[in-house]
Amino acid sequence: MVMKLLHIDSSILGSHSVSRRLTAAIVDKLKRANPQIEVTYRDLAAAPPAHMTLATLPGDHPSSAKAGPLDRAAQRIRDESQRMLDEFMAADIVVIGVPMYNWSIPTQLKAWIDMIVVPGKTFTYGREVRKRVWPVGSASLSRLLAVSSMDRRRRPFRQNTRRVICVRCCRSWE
Secondary structure, three states, rough: OOOOOEEEEEEOOOHHHHHHHHHHHHHHHHHHOOOOOOOEEEEOOOOOHHHHHOOOOOOOOOOHHHHHHHHHHHHHHHHHHHHHHHHHHHOOOOEEEEEEEOOOOOHHHHHHHHHHOOEOOEEEEEEEOOOOOEEEOOOOOEEEEEEEEEEHHOOOOOOEEEEEEEEEOOOOOE
């Protein structure tokens, strides 16, 4: 069985991006470990997803029907949102570059997350704990690697250092 990897970059810095270099190194290591791996690459800075509205939600989203009829341009946006969701659902491994701008993730990454969080598809509502119902992931990922980088030089009263954080979820990728 061929493993599918979804590689997401979201930095606006292009070749100057630390998170892009890190995700490329991780994907390269995974490809060397498994040459049969099939990689899908999405650059969210070069082709940013539309921000969430009823019309831009993927067709699989339960609320998308509330948008009513769509013109051709809106349908193209919805089709692209559906492609993003389909790429995510098909992936066995997801590697995401998460730079930090103004102490937050880039808006294009937030828009991508909004497109892939679909009730009944990528998550379901789980058990009740302390009078709250918690979501439970239902995507069939074996690994999700979020690589975050932040330039601390812009922070006042701090030493000029760079911090790189690699978050490993599900299973180790060493």
